[in-house]
Amino acid sequence: MNRPYNGIMDDPQMIADATAVVLAGGKSSRMGQPKALLPFDGEPLIAHIVGRLGHVFAETIVVAAPDQELPPLPVALVRDQVAYQGPVSGIYHGLTAATKEVCFVTSCDAPFLNLALISHLVSQIADSDVVVPFWQERFQPLHAVYRRSVAPLLHDQLERDDLRPISLYPKVRTREIYEDKVRRFDPEGLSFLNMNTPEDYQEAVRRWHNKKNRELEIAPADGISVSVELFGVARLLAKTKSVSLSLPQDATLANVFSALAERLPILLGRIINSNGLISGYTCNINGLDFVRTPSAKVNSGDKIFILSADAGG
Amino acid sequence: MYGFHGRLLHVDLSSGQSSWSDIEQSRLREFLGGIGLGTSLLYDYAPPGVDPFSPANPLIFASAPLVGTGLTTTAKFAVVTKSPLTGFIADSLSSSYFALELKRIGLDALIITGRAAAMGYIFIQNQNVEIHPAEHLRGKSPVDTESVIRSELNSPLARVAAIGKAGENKVRFATISNEGRHAGRGGVGAVMGSKNLKAIALCGDHAIAVADLAGVDNIAGALRERSLSSLTDKYRKIGTVANLAVFNRLGTLPTRNFQRSTFDNADALSGETLTENNFSRRHGCAACTIQCERLFKALDGGEQRLEYETLFALGPLCGIDDPQSVLQAAQLCDVYGMDTISTGGTLAWAMECGEKGLWPEAQNLGLAFAQPEGILAAIAAIAERKGVGGLLAEGSRRAAIEIGGESMHWAMHVKGLEFPGYEPRSLKTMALGLAVSPRGACHNRSGAYEADFSGDVDRLRTDSKRGSLVAASEDFAAALDSLIICKFLRKCFTDFYREGADLLSKVTGWDYSSAELKRAAERIHNLKKLFNMREGWRCEDDWLPERVLSETLPTGIAQGVGLSADELREMIQQYYRARGWDEQGNIREEKLRELGLPADGSSTFQT
Numbered sequence: 076m077n078r079p080y081n082g083i084m085d086d087p088q089m090i091a092d093a094t095a096v097v098l099a100g101g102k103s104s105r106m107g108q109p110k111a112l113l114p115f116d117g118e119p120l121i122a123h124i125v126g127r128l129g130h131v132f133a134e135t136i137v138v139a140a141p142d143q144e145l146p147p148l149p150v151a152l153v154r155d156q157v158a159y160q161g162p163v164s165g166i167y168h169g170l171t172a173a174t175k176e177v178c179f180v181t182s183c184d185a186p187f188l189n190l191a192l193i194s195h196l197v198s199q200i201a202d203s204d205v206v207v208p209f210w211q212e213r214f215q216p217l218h219a220v221y222r223r224s225v226a227p228l229l230h231d232q233l234e235r236d237d238l239r240p241i242s243l244y245p246k247v248r249t250r251e252i253y254e255d256k257v258r259r260f261d262p263e264g265l266s267f268l269n270m271n272t273p274e275d276y277q278e279a280v281r282r283w284h285n286k287k288n289r290e291l292e293i294a295p296a297d298g299i300s301v302s303v304e305l306f307g308v309a310r311l312l313a314k315t316k317s318v319s320l321s322l323p324q325d326a327t328l329a330n331v332f333s334a335l336a337e338r339l340p341i342l343l344g345r346i347i348n349s350n351g352l353i354s355g356y357t358c359n360i361n362g363l364d365f366v367r368t369p370s371a372k373v374n375s376g377d378k379i380f381i382l383s384a385d386a387g388g
Numbered sequence: 389m390y391g392f393h394g395r396l397l398h399v400d401l402s403s404g405q406s407s408w409s410d411i412e413q414s415r416l417r418e419f420l421g422g423i424g425l426g427t428s429l430l431y432d433y434a435p436p437g438v439d440p441f442s443p444a445n446p447l448i449f450a451s452a453p454l455v456g457t458g459l460t461t462t463a464k465f466a467v468v469t470k471s472p473l474t475g476f477i478a479d480s481l482s483s484s485y486f487a488l489e490l491k492r493i494g495l496d497a498l499i500i501t502g503r504a505a506a507m508g509y510i511f512i513q514n515q516n517v518e519i520h521p522a523e524h525l526r527g528k529s530p531v532d533t534e535s536v537i538r539s540e541l542n543s544p545l546a547r548v549a550a551i552g553k554a555g556e557n558k559v560r561f562a563t564i565s566n567e568g569r570h571a572g573r574g575g576v577g578a579v580m581g582s583k584n585l586k587a588i589a590l591c592g593d594h595a596i597a598v599a600d601l602a603g604v605d606n607i608a609g610a611l612r613e614r615s616l617s618s619l620t621d622k623y624r625k626i627g628t629v630a631n632l633a634v635f636n637r638l639g640t641l642p643t644r645n646f647q648r649s650t651f652d653n654a655d656a657l658s659g660e661t662l663t664e665n666n667f668s669r670r671h672g673c674a675a676c677t678i679q680c681e682r683l684f685k686a687l688d689g690g691e692q693r694l695e696y697e698t699l700f701a702l703g704p705l706c707g708i709d710d711p712q713s714v715l716q717a718a719q720l721c722d723v724y725g726m727d728t729i730s731t732g733g734t735l736a737w738a739m740e741c742g743e744k745g746l747w748p749e750a751q752n753l754g755l756a757f758a759q760p761e762g763i764l765a766a767i768a769a770i771a772e773r774k775g776v777g778g779l780l781a782e783g784s785r786r787a788a789i790e791i792g793g794e795s796m797h798w799a800m801h802v803k804g805l806e807f808p809g810y811e812p813r814s815l816k817t818m819a820l821g822l823a824v825s826p827r828g829a830c831h832n833r834s835g836a837y838e839a840d841f842s843g844d845v846d847r848l849r850t851d852s853k854r855g856s857l858v859a860a861s862e863d864f865a866a867a868l869d870s871l872i873i874c875k876f877l878r879k880c881f882t883d884f885y886r887e888g889a890d891l892l893s894k895v896t897g898w899d900y901s902s903a904e905l906k907r908a909a910e911r912i913h914n915l916k917k918l919f920n921m922r923e924g925w926r927c928e929d930d931w932l933p934e935r936v937l938s939e940t941l942p943t944g945i946a947q948g949v950g951l952s953a954d955e956l957r958e959m960i961q962q963y964y965r966a967r968g969w970d971e972q973g974n975i976r977e978e979k980l981r982e983l984g985l986p987a988d989g990s991s992t993f994q995t
Contacts, residue, residue, distance in 0.1 A: 306634040306660075307622055307625075307626050307630040307633075308621050308622065308626055345618075353618045354618050356618070356621070357841075362638050363846075365843030367843075383621065384879070385620075385879055386837055386838065387875055387878075388628035388695065388831075
């Protein structure tokens, strides 16, 4: 049924003004079959990743190897000129093709994209050329944000046959996002989990199923469960009244917002951003306390209402 | 003169004469425009103790300095008079093109006194004032009246404010309507009807000059941008109907005449459901970027404007969960020109009287909770003052006095004005705001509920902070209502008094400070109270109905929560102290002197 236009989705600025670049042109030699086409949650892995990114980015570019087979995707497709030249080449071609100034770059074998974390990384680019997470003593260049303006430097690296993305970082304004900050959005660092072998793939599929099952559980053994009730614009956007969320012990509202963004990406940028609720929204815990502070503690069984901060009428 | 015209038009309907005069610059500076200017003129022009339906009761239309400046949400005007519902001040706001035209006439205030020998309407075209016969318009809806007048004046751009049948029949909660909007509360339409005045038509071409055009444009641009940010998401994307579902969940949705604060089938009536199923279009006032107005599809193929207060009053308050019935009832109220809040409040009272066997006539009329047919019949009967409709047209307070017995306990009003859709027991700051408001049970002349929804206080308990919170909220509203800026823009200011004073300075050329604006707001609020004191206000008038003080809430999150008389008394004393008034709530002489208000009953200005 055609519904009348009701103005709910009339804020295009809520989508990140940035491009997502997915590098898909790897050899997949240890996997034994093309990673991009591995079945994941009922669809090819590349489609799963592109679908997730579509919630946040207005534009997505897939960088593939020459002649690489891909399913139909709602993306701009770019082919490496030389096959298997590594990530620097992929990033370079992605940045060159992007129409936006800022690009989030990831690979096609990292299925656990955390949209709240990605949104936070993009929001940190203001005075930098690169924003890169530093997780467990390592940079994560294939889960990082790059300005298009660094493309010539990457080209120079390719000329010099320097194929390590991290060589770029000392030459530009690089902002590192440390582990404590990453954990606010992604406590287990699943965002950086990629798959190189069939065993990695099996493990990722298992984790994905567990994650989905956990979302349906009432009270997980190793964490807490809360329910989030949506009102007003949030309800109309999400097309649901409430969701249950599984959270770690000692969870705070920041965890709630992050998990909510994961579950209902449509709220990202419109109701929730990387700092919590956007201006104009508030939340109430159990109908009693109105709180916005992300550090506020939540307890198992809490009912968290997301509503307008304005009660006028 | 910048921002104002400095002119006042007085039309005496008894003699048919009109006269123009200057308004003192000091009055404009001290009371601004809108509600402030209207209140100061009411104080001076209303004879003390005047009967609201007497020809001597002035009906005042006041413009404001920001009107016509291009600032978003400022196309508004005030209607101020002595209320036939409360016997105290009635200060209502309405908006849109009529507001702009009022200013283009070249005046800051229009004062109407007297009573026409036969039904008529006033046509003002710049300096020219004419009184036209309007017997042929009797019984017409405000919208039809607007259309006929434009046509017979051959002036398609004329802007018209009119009353419907309810105003003609002096229903004490009749509205004055323009372009589908209403000066809604307190019965200003009944006062207009008592003057045999069906409508006012305006056509002007006076320019509105500001002192610092570039400065005003800069602020206008910034405010426009902020008005389109997420700060106003609720009003822009769903409208005030969004309140219903969340109020229900928080246990603050008055239901079945305040017997409960939750509604079993709130989902069916929620703003979210209406938006999904019945949305027709979005609309707004002239010069407004927020466009909060929502029109919903009615079964008859038409569309009906609906906002939260109407939805609550004609829905849960009367036990109605069918959106089409609410839309139909709202449509009838618009056609007759009746305040939907007081209509719903009075009907809900009657339903409870019928339910408890105190007033069998209610059931004869089919008035019972959850029975939409009875509501529709009763609305028509009220507007026509037919049968028991004549009693209900008096509002819940007078009707309860007539019926007697315990019915006063559940007549949900303050000073005679029926409650808006905020349950006082689960919103304690609002409870105080409702009790002490000069207008009666009102959610507009203070936004005390904001504290309850802010997290700064525990909304379910009383404490010592509420008095000063309510006073501050009233002053804030007085400033907004006198400049005039719509309250839906209020969150878009970071330091309202500083920004408001800056804006006023740029519009008027005055050197106006934030302290002066704050003081003007306090002065305006005190003058409302001073008017009420002169008209017989007593300490007992600042109080809440017995139901609120003797029954706890039976359902929802706030189950078991009540409000005791002692708690309310203590909050009221805090409020009087915060205001600098005495323990009986009278304004002390030193406070009057401090604010430059008359301490001896004389007029605010010797003219």
